[in-house]
Amino acid sequence: MGKLYLVPTPIGNLEDITLRAIRILKEVDLILAEDTRTSGKLLQHFDIATQMHSHHMHNEHRSIANLISKLKAGATLALISDAGTPAISDPGFLLTRACLENDIAVECLPGPTAFVPALVNSGLPNDKFVFEGFLPVKKGRQTRLKLLAEETRTIIFYESPHKLLKTLANFVEYFGADRPISVSRELTKLYEETVRGTAAEVLNYYTEKPPKGEIVIVVGGKK
Known part of the structure; x- marks a missing residue:
C-alpha cells in the first residue's frame, strides 16, 4: 500500500518551503499539481525532477479512482496546490477522504497557509x-452575510482583487461601518501590504487605490 503526502508550497516567497517538503517532492513517485505550469517553475527552482500529473477542481472527481488504484499498488503520491496548503480553498479534500476510506495512509506536512499570517498580524x-x-458569489451570499453578522469570533475570508470592493461594501452594510477589519494582500511578496481600520475606512482606502494580488480579509467578531 502506498501513501499520500499533502505538501504545502510557498504562497509567494520561495524561501518559505521547508527542507522536508523538498525531500518528499523528490522522493515520491508522482506529484499531483493544481496547475503543472505554475508548479513546474517551483520544481525547476529546487531541482525536483519528479513527474507531475494535473489534479484540479475540474478533473478531481474523475481521477480519484485511478489515483486510489496507484496508491493501492504501492505508489507514493504528493499533492500540491498552486500556493499554500492543499485542501484549504483548493483541491485535496476529496482525494484525502477517498484515501482514508480505503485505509491508505495520508500525511500532511506543515507549511505556508495565507490566512495564518493575515490573522496573526x-x-x-x-x-x-x-x-x-x-463567500458565495450570488446564491446564498446574503443569507451567509446575515448569519455571519452575529458571529462573535474573528472571521477570515479569501477574496479576489476585482471583488474586494463589493465584499467590503457588503461588510459595511451587514456588519456595520465601524466593524474592525484588516486586509492583507500579496503576503510574503515584494509588495506585501496590510491595511487596518473600520470597514468604512478600509473600503474608502481601496476605492481610491484599486487592489492587486491575492487577498485575505480578517474581520473582528460582533461585540
Whole structure:
C-alpha cells in the first residue's frame, strides 16, 4: 500500500518551503499539481525532477479512482496546490477522504497557509476564529452575510482583487461601518501590504487605490 503526502508550497516567497517538503517532492513517485505550469517553475527552482500529473477542481472527481488504484499498488503520491496548503480553498479534500476510506495512509506536512499570517498580524483577537474562505458569489451570499453578522469570533475570508470592493461594501452594510477589519494582500511578496481600520475606512482606502494580488480579509467578531 502506498501513501499520500499533502505538501504545502510557498504562497509567494520561495524561501518559505521547508527542507522536508523538498525531500518528499523528490522522493515520491508522482506529484499531483493544481496547475503543472505554475508548479513546474517551483520544481525547476529546487531541482525536483519528479513527474507531475494535473489534479484540479475540474478533473478531481474523475481521477480519484485511478489515483486510489496507484496508491493501492504501492505508489507514493504528493499533492500540491498552486500556493499554500492543499485542501484549504483548493483541491485535496476529496482525494484525502477517498484515501482514508480505503485505509491508505495520508500525511500532511506543515507549511505556508495565507490566512495564518493575515490573522496573526491583523491585531484582532486570534484565540478563537472561524475560516470562511470565499463567500458565495450570488446564491446564498446574503443569507451567509446575515448569519455571519452575529458571529462573535474573528472571521477570515479569501477574496479576489476585482471583488474586494463589493465584499467590503457588503461588510459595511451587514456588519456595520465601524466593524474592525484588516486586509492583507500579496503576503510574503515584494509588495506585501496590510491595511487596518473600520470597514468604512478600509473600503474608502481601496476605492481610491484599486487592489492587486491575492487577498485575505480578517474581520473582528460582533461585540
